[in-house]
Amino acid sequence: MSRDLLGTLEEWRQRYGGIVHLRIWPEHQVVVTEPRLVRELLVTQHDAIRRWERGVQVLAQLHGHSVLTAEGEAWRSKRQALQPGFAPKTVHAFVPAISAAADRAFTQWRPDAAPWPIESAFTSLGMDVILRMMFSSEVDANAREAEGAVHTVSVAGNREMFWPASWPDAMPWKRTKRKAMAVLRALIERHLQARLAIEQGAWPQDLLTRLLTLHLINPAAWPLQAVRDECMTAFLAGHETAAATLTWWAWCMAAHPAAQDAVRREVDAVLQGRAPQAHDLPALSSLACTLQETLRLYPAAPVLLSRRSHRPVVLGGWQFPARTMFMVPPGVIHRDACWFPDPQAFRPERFAADAPDIERGAFIPFGTGPRVCVGQHLALAEMTTIAAMFLQRFSVSAPEGMAPPEPVFNISLRPRGALHLLLVRRAA
Known part of the structure; x- marks a missing residue:
C-alpha cells in the first residue's frame, strides 16, 4: 500500500x-x-x-486546528462561519481577480520550441490567485519559494501517514521538512501582520478580512491562531486542487487535440476574445465537461x-x-x-x-456529505476561468514520443516527473 x-x-x-x-x-x-x-x-x-x-x-x-482537522461541534462552528465566504455568489465576485491573475501570468509566459514547464507555471498561477483572494496580494519571490515548500511537506505528510507515530520535527534528518514548514508559516504571518498594521476601515474585502472580523467579534472562539490556521488551510488547499487539476487538464487537452479544438471553438464563440465574467461560466458547458472528466481521471484528492x-x-x-x-x-x-x-x-x-x-x-x-470540500465552487470557477483564458491564448500539444505522465499520490495527485508540454501562442 x-x-x-x-x-x-x-x-x-x-x-x-x-x-x-x-x-x-x-x-x-x-x-x-x-x-x-x-x-x-x-x-x-x-x-x-x-x-x-x-x-x-x-x-x-x-x-493546526482548522476546519480541515476539526471535529464535532468545533468543526460545525468553523464550517458555518466560513461557508458564506465560499458561497456561489461570493465566489462570482472573485472572478475578476482570477482573470487578472491569469492575464498577468499568460502575458509573461514565453513558450518557444522547447517544452514549457506547465505544471510549475500553473502552480505559480494558482498561488497568485489564492494570494489575491486571501490577502489582496500578488505572487512574489517569497510566494514562489512556497511552491517547493508545499511539495516538500506534501511528500513528507504522505509518508508519515503510513507510520504509527512521527519522530519530532526537531530531528536532524527532518531539516528539509522543518525549513519548508517555516517558509509557509512565515508567508502567512507576513500577510497577517501587514493587515493588522493598517486601520480596519482600510482593510480590503478578502478572506483574511473575513477571518479577522470573526476574531474581532469573538476573540475567544476565533483567536489569532485560529485565523492563522484557516489561512494556512485555505492557502494550501485553495491553490493545490486547482493547480493539480489544471496540470492534468492541460495534459488531457494535449493528448486529445480534437477535444481541445472543440472546446476552443466554444470559448471563442462565448467570449469573443474578452476575459470571462461570472455570468459567462455556465455557457462554457463543453469546457466544464473536460474539467469534470479530468477530475474523474485525476481527482486532486x-x-x-x-x-x-x-x-x-x-x-x-x-x-x-x-x-x-x-x-x-x-x-x-x-x-x-x-x-x-x-x-x-x-x-x-x-x-x-x-x-x-x-x-x-x-x-x-x-468528497460528499456534510464534509464535502467547502471550496468546491471556488475551485470550479477558478479552473473554468483559467482554462478558458488559456485556450484563448495557446494551443497545447505533447512532445513527440512523450509517454503519458504517471500519477503519484502525495496527499494530492501529481505527475511523477515535472510535466512539460509544447505551447504555441495563438495569433491575436
Missing part, C-alpha cells in the same frame, strides 16, 4: 468487490468503493464517523481521509463494530467500468447535459 496505494486498492476492488476488509493490526479497515455504500457511509451515517486520528495528527502539523466509527455501523447488510476504520478512494471509484464505460478513456461527453445520469456517489472529486 505504501508503494502504490491506488494500484493496490484497484486490485482489491477487482478481486473482491465494492467492500473489502483489511486486518492491519491493531485495526480493522474497510475499503468502500460501491457508490451506494459510499453515500450511505458519508451522507446517511455521517454522524457515526470521525476522521482518522493519525491522519488528522499529520495534517495538523501544518494546518484520490483517497479521502479515512474515517473511524465511534459507534456500530450497518453498511450494505454488514454490521461493523465501533472503532472500525473506513477508507473511501474516489480515484478507484472513478475508474470503475460499472459506472463509467471504458473508464481509462478521456470522454468529456459523459458529463454533457444529455448524457445518462451518473450513479450517485460514483463521482466525488470533492
Whole structure:
C-alpha cells in the first residue's frame, strides 16, 4: 500500500468487490468503493464517523486546528462561519481577480520550441490567485519559494501517514521538512501582520478580512491562531486542487487535440476574445465537461481521509463494530467500468447535459456529505476561468514520443516527473 496505494486498492476492488476488509493490526479497515455504500457511509451515517486520528495528527502539523482537522461541534462552528465566504455568489465576485491573475501570468509566459514547464507555471498561477483572494496580494519571490515548500511537506505528510507515530520535527534528518514548514508559516504571518498594521476601515474585502472580523467579534472562539490556521488551510488547499487539476487538464487537452479544438471553438464563440465574467461560466458547458472528466481521471484528492466509527455501523447488510476504520478512494471509484464505460478513456461527453445520469456517489472529486470540500465552487470557477483564458491564448500539444505522465499520490495527485508540454501562442 505504501508503494502504490491506488494500484493496490484497484486490485482489491477487482478481486473482491465494492467492500473489502483489511486486518492491519491493531485495526480493522474497510475499503468502500460501491457508490451506494459510499453515500450511505458519508451522507446517511455521517454522524457515526470521525476522521482518522493519525491522519488528522499529520495534517495538523501544518494546518493546526482548522476546519480541515476539526471535529464535532468545533468543526460545525468553523464550517458555518466560513461557508458564506465560499458561497456561489461570493465566489462570482472573485472572478475578476482570477482573470487578472491569469492575464498577468499568460502575458509573461514565453513558450518557444522547447517544452514549457506547465505544471510549475500553473502552480505559480494558482498561488497568485489564492494570494489575491486571501490577502489582496500578488505572487512574489517569497510566494514562489512556497511552491517547493508545499511539495516538500506534501511528500513528507504522505509518508508519515503510513507510520504509527512521527519522530519530532526537531530531528536532524527532518531539516528539509522543518525549513519548508517555516517558509509557509512565515508567508502567512507576513500577510497577517501587514493587515493588522493598517486601520480596519482600510482593510480590503478578502478572506483574511473575513477571518479577522470573526476574531474581532469573538476573540475567544476565533483567536489569532485560529485565523492563522484557516489561512494556512485555505492557502494550501485553495491553490493545490486547482493547480493539480489544471496540470492534468492541460495534459488531457494535449493528448486529445480534437477535444481541445472543440472546446476552443466554444470559448471563442462565448467570449469573443474578452476575459470571462461570472455570468459567462455556465455557457462554457463543453469546457466544464473536460474539467469534470479530468477530475474523474485525476481527482486532486484520490483517497479521502479515512474515517473511524465511534459507534456500530450497518453498511450494505454488514454490521461493523465501533472503532472500525473506513477508507473511501474516489480515484478507484472513478475508474470503475460499472459506472463509467471504458473508464481509462478521456470522454468529456459523459458529463454533457444529455448524457445518462451518473450513479450517485460514483463521482466525488470533492468528497460528499456534510464534509464535502467547502471550496468546491471556488475551485470550479477558478479552473473554468483559467482554462478558458488559456485556450484563448495557446494551443497545447505533447512532445513527440512523450509517454503519458504517471500519477503519484502525495496527499494530492501529481505527475511523477515535472510535466512539460509544447505551447504555441495563438495569433491575436
